[in-house]
Amino acid sequence: MKKKFFRFLAKLNKKILPSFTKKEVDLSKASKLQMALFAYRLWVTKNALD
Numbered sequence: 001m002k003k004k005f006f007r008f009l010a011k012l013n014k015k016i017l018p019s020f021t022k023k024e025v026d027l028s029k030a031s032k033l034q035m036a037l038f039a040y041r042l043w044v045t046k047n048a049l050d
Contacts, residue, residue, distance in 0.1 A: 003050065006044055006048035007048045009048070010044050010045055010048040013040075013041055018037070020034065020038055
């Protein structure tokens with residue numbers, strides 16, 4: 001159940017949230033909002049793969 005939820009969130013994030021790798025954003029120079037979005041996407045992806 002938990003894994004399905006995170007997989008759904010990962011698919012939703014892929015469609016809605018921006019991709020920082022495609023935009024070639026340097027994470028050392030990213031804003032706090034960009035870092036928060038990156039951390040959120042990383043957390044969702046990690047939980048979807050567990």
